[in-house]
Amino acid sequence: xxxxxxxxxxxxxxxxxxxxxxxxxxxxxxxxxxxxxxxxxxxxxxxxxxxxxxxxxxxxxxxxxxxxxxxxxxxxxxxxxxxxxxxxxxxxxxxxxxxxxxxxxxxxxxxxxxxxxxxxxxxxxxxxxxxxxxxxxxxxxxxxxxxxxxxxxxxxxxxxxxxxxxxxxxxxxxxxxxxxxxxxxxxxxxxxxxxxxxxxxxxxxxxxxxxxxxxxxxxxxxxxxxxxxxxxxxxxxxxxxxxxxxxxxxxxxxxxxxxxxxxxxxxxxxxxxxxxxxxxxxxxxxxxxxxxxxxxxxxxxxxxxxxxxxxxxxxxxxxxxxxxxxxxxxxxxx
Amino acid sequence: xxxxxxxxxxxxxxxxxxxxxxxxxxxxxxxxxxxxxxxxxxxxxxxxxxxxxxxxxxxxxxxxxxxxxxxxxxxxxxxxxxxxxxxxxxxxxxxxxxxxxxxxxxxxxxxxxxxxxxxxxxxxxxxxxxxxxxxxxxxxxxxxxxxxxxxxxxxxxxxxxxxxxxxxxxxxxxxxxxxxxxxxxxxxxxxxxxxxxxxxxxxxxxxxxxxxxxxxxxxxxxxxxxxxxxxxxxxxxxxxxxxxxxxxxxxxxxxxxxxxxxxxxxxxxxxxxxxxxxxxxxxxxxxxxxxxxxxxxxxxxxxxxxxxxxxxxxxxxxxxxxxxxxxxxxxxxx
DNA sequence: CATCTCTACCCAATCGGTATCCTCGAGTCA
DNA sequence: TGACTCGAGGATACCGATTGGGTAGAGATG
Numbered sequence: 001x002x003x004x005x006x007x008x009x010x011x012x013x014x015x016x017x018x019x020x021x022x023x024x025x026x027x028x029x030x031x032x033x034x035x036x037x038x039x040x041x042x043x044x045x046x047x048x049x050x051x052x053x054x055x056x057x058x059x060x061x062x063x064x065x066x067x068x069x070x071x072x073x074x075x076x077x078x079x080x081x082x083x084x085x086x087x088x089x090x091x092x093x094x095x096x097x098x099x100x101x102x103x104x105x106x107x108x109x110x111x112x113x114x115x116x117x118x119x120x121x122x123x124x125x126x127x128x129x130x131x132x133x134x135x136x137x138x139x140x141x142x143x144x145x146x147x148x149x150x151x152x153x154x155x156x157x158x159x160x161x162x163x164x165x166x167x168x169x170x171x172x173x174x175x176x177x178x179x180x181x182x183x184x185x186x187x188x189x190x191x192x193x194x195x196x197x198x199x200x201x202x203x204x205x206x207x208x209x210x211x212x213x214x215x216x217x218x219x220x221x222x223x224x225x226x227x228x229x230x231x232x233x234x235x236x237x238x239x240x241x242x243x244x245x246x247x248x249x250x251x252x253x254x255x256x257x258x259x260x261x262x263x264x265x266x267x268x269x270x271x272x273x274x275x276x277x278x279x280x281x282x283x284x285x286x287x288x289x290x291x292x293x294x295x296x297x298x299x300x301x302x303x304x305x306x307x308x309x310x311x312x313x314x315x316x317x318x319x320x321x322x323x324x325x326x327x328x329x330x331x332x333x334x
Numbered sequence: 335x336x337x338x339x340x341x342x343x344x345x346x347x348x349x350x351x352x353x354x355x356x357x358x359x360x361x362x363x364x365x366x367x368x369x370x371x372x373x374x375x376x377x378x379x380x381x382x383x384x385x386x387x388x389x390x391x392x393x394x395x396x397x398x399x400x401x402x403x404x405x406x407x408x409x410x411x412x413x414x415x416x417x418x419x420x421x422x423x424x425x426x427x428x429x430x431x432x433x434x435x436x437x438x439x440x441x442x443x444x445x446x447x448x449x450x451x452x453x454x455x456x457x458x459x460x461x462x463x464x465x466x467x468x469x470x471x472x473x474x475x476x477x478x479x480x481x482x483x484x485x486x487x488x489x490x491x492x493x494x495x496x497x498x499x500x501x502x503x504x505x506x507x508x509x510x511x512x513x514x515x516x517x518x519x520x521x522x523x524x525x526x527x528x529x530x531x532x533x534x535x536x537x538x539x540x541x542x543x544x545x546x547x548x549x550x551x552x553x554x555x556x557x558x559x560x561x562x563x564x565x566x567x568x569x570x571x572x573x574x575x576x577x578x579x580x581x582x583x584x585x586x587x588x589x590x591x592x593x594x595x596x597x598x599x600x601x602x603x604x605x606x607x608x609x610x611x612x613x614x615x616x617x618x619x620x621x622x623x624x625x626x627x628x629x630x631x632x633x634x635x636x637x638x639x640x641x642x643x644x645x646x647x648x649x650x651x652x653x654x655x656x657x658x659x660x661x662x663x664x665x666x667x668x
Numbered sequence: 669c670a671t672c673t674c675t676a677c678c679c680a681a682t683c684g685g686t687a688t689c690c691t692c693g694a695g696t697c698a
Numbered sequence: 699t700g701a702c703t704c705g706a707g708g709a710t711a712c713c714g715a716t717t718g719g720g721t722a723g724a725g726a727t728g
Contacts, residue, residue: 002393002451004684015708020686030706051449052389053684056713059336061386061450085433094446096430099419112428115385116395117336338714349678354716364676387714390683672727679720688711696703 003045012041024049055117064088064311065118066097067109067141069125075282076300080124080145083304091312093119110137120311123147128159128190142316143307146300152319155310157303161190164296164326165197168249168277171294173205175334177247177275180207181238183231183259185251186216194279198249213238213245217255231255235262239274247334250278253285256293256333275334279326292331299324337379345375358383389451398422398645399452400431401443401475403459409616410634414458414479417638425646427453444471454645457481462493462524476650477641480634486653489644491637495524498630498660499531502583502611505628507539509668511581511609514541515572517565517593519585520550528613532583547572547579551589565589569596573608581668584612587619590627590667609668613660626665633658 005023009016014034021030022038055061064084068077085095096118098109113121121140125131125147132150133141144156172180182198185191195214202209215234238245248263250256256278260270268274270291278286281297302324310316339357343350348368355364356372389395398418402411418429430452432443447455455474459465459481466484467475478490506514516532519525529548536543549568572579582597584590590612594604602608604625612620615631636658644650 006684016685017687017709018707020684021707024686034706048445048448050390050451050684052386052395052451053713054686055386056384056390056684056715057686059713094430094432094450096428098428111382114382116428117384117386339716340714348676350715351679351717352677354714355677358716368676384714387683388716390685390714391716393683670728673725675722675724677721677723679718681718682716683714686712689709691708692706694704697701698699 002050003042003047004050005047007045008038008042008047011045012038014038023047060117060119062091062093063096063116063118064093064308065113065116065121066095067106067113067121067123068097068099069131069147070099070101074126075284076146076280076298077124077126079298079300080304080307083301083306084122084308085304086301087305087308087312091308093308093312106134106137110140114140120314122307122311123154127188128161130189138318142311145303145307148321152321154318155316156321157307158321158323159190159299159303160323160325161193162197162200163323164279165194165249166201167197167326167328168279168296169198169201170205171328172247172249172275172277172334173201173207175247175275177334178207179243179245180247180249181213181215181245182249183215183217183234183251183255185255190279191251194251217251217258231258232262232265235259236266239263239266239268245274247275247277250276252280253278253282253293253295254280256295257285257289260289260293271333277334281327281329286329286331289333291333294331294334295329296326297329299326336384337376337381338384339381341379342372342376342381345379346372348372357381394451394453396425396427397430397450397452398427398642399447399450399455400429401440401447401455401457402431402433403465403481404433404435408460409618410480410614410632411458411460413632413634414638414641417635417640418456418642419638420635421639421642421646425642427642427646440468440471444474448474454648456641456645457488461522462495464523472652476645479637479641482655486655488652489650490655491641492655492657493524493633493637494657494659495527496531496534497657498613499528499583500535501531501660501662502613502630503532503535504539505662506581506583506609506611506668507535507541509581509609511668512541513577513579514581514583515547515549515579516583517549517551517568517585517589519589524613525585528585551585551592565592566596566599569593570600573597573600573602579608581609581611584610586614587612587616587627587629588614590629591619591623594623594627605667611668615661615663620663620665623667625667628665628668629663630660631663633660 005016005019009019018030019038022035023042051061081095088095096116098113100109120142122143122145123141124145129147130150131147138153141154144154146158148156148158184195199209199212202212217231248259250259256276259276263270263274270276278293278295281295286293286295339350339353343353352364353372356369357376385395415429422429430450432447434443454476456477456479457475458479463481464484465481472487475488478488480492482490482492518529533543533546536546551565582593584593590610593610597604597608604610612627612629615629620627620629
């Protein structure tokens, strides 16, 4: 049997309430002596607070529920959780994640989470997208992380794709690069927005955005000649063409990895001949490439942290969309 | 305010107990008609069970606590969770993970988990290793996943590294390969065990295990000439040497990726000249290599599932070490 | 008719904290 | 001296679900 407050109270010869106050009450009125004695006894008896009991009384458990798009798998998702967890922990809360997938729909997963009476619930997407949450959940879910709620009924936290593309492009321009090609991810919201930021930065620098080359990568391929061929042919065409680029911006680090291989094959030096920059800061890749890759780090941890802050402060502004800045990670590919 | 059983009871004109029975009691004695009516009302009122209340009554929450080595990050860890989650869900339980790291020690994380009164607790490691759990937690933690408890006080679930290496090696031999080199991971328990299995399979096939070449890979490098060089030089030396191997077994898929690159560079065809096989089945890599890689899939999901089964059945045999079989995934690199 | 057995429920205790309302004695102040 | 405050802590009512111990009424049985 686990020890409860009453066991401690009995042993200490005080009331349960006094024990509760001594152990949890921040500044309950009682002599420091009593408090200390009670804490000692609690320690001795191996007391562990029963959060289910407290939770029942308060009406909620010290939990932040997270409904995730898909099983938490990528390093990015991990960062979101890490951010949430850090902020939650500071408030003596824990993060409790459940995932969709496997035929489960939002409604049932949400109910599963709600059974535990979390203080607040967030919805997290694996990659930046627009999610349409059934209207009846707009009040249940406090924050959308890494996705925007289609009907703007919920506060949404998303990466500032446009700003990031603008920043990295400007960075390349400041480094003296004038002819920047962009091998982008096709079919993704992030790619679309990044392209916009890219073009705007070019325009602001007085470069001809209309003639900028934006080419699609393909999202599969490691060392496969077939799949590789698209990025390879892009790079080859660029480097053999009349206007050799002096910089290539990549849709993400994975694309950059392929671009590195392609540049190596055509005999171009990074960064002397061509600078390479990218998005994501997937550390496994970016820091191990040779030379290490300069890339814009996704603000996943910041989104997690902010989400927890908003949820715990209960000051979500429904419908607001907050764009979080990427962080430029300078390595040596520019 | 959230609705409770008493709200439903009032509305339905029955007692709370009847409502409880109708909603949760599998086969409580009551007319089907009453049960249906109560369910309807519950639905209408948007009733969601309060697990904190139930948990308090029962003494435990329907949770399986997991203390993880490090923040759940790799696809492997995900598989463990998936396995746990599947089995837990079947018992109407949820998985609740907390991670070490960030200066937290096992004792404090364990207490944090215990506050939620989980039904059972597992300890999961990110990669196969030996973990020494302080003796006082041997009873708290029911199962060790992907690691072996140093003092054998706890049931441990680990991958059968020896068996897997034996199986894949035998598979290569059956495919007619006679001269198999092994580029292994250095400094890891898994690598050590795999080498043992590798040698045993050679011996059993009557091949000279003493002369088998087992070489260390290095665990960093993507497209970096420097870091690559070790695997590359191994492969080059093997292929240029007097006894060209007709198969290369790799410590993991990542090593295999480098071996592919090296073989491509020296102009060898996979699998015609050299078969390649590996461990892990990191799908991202294995299925995208060209040709797709034959590899032994780690039994992470099975470990998770079995862990949950053991914990829920409460039939852990403290000190037992169960080795789970890898699964051969045949693709076309052999 | 008395008794027995079901069926279909109800009553009330209980789990472990938290919070509200009291009490009690000692000191304070006019 | 009487009214008051204040510090320290007691008694007890919750929170919402589960559950052991009933019980009233209908039908069956002897």
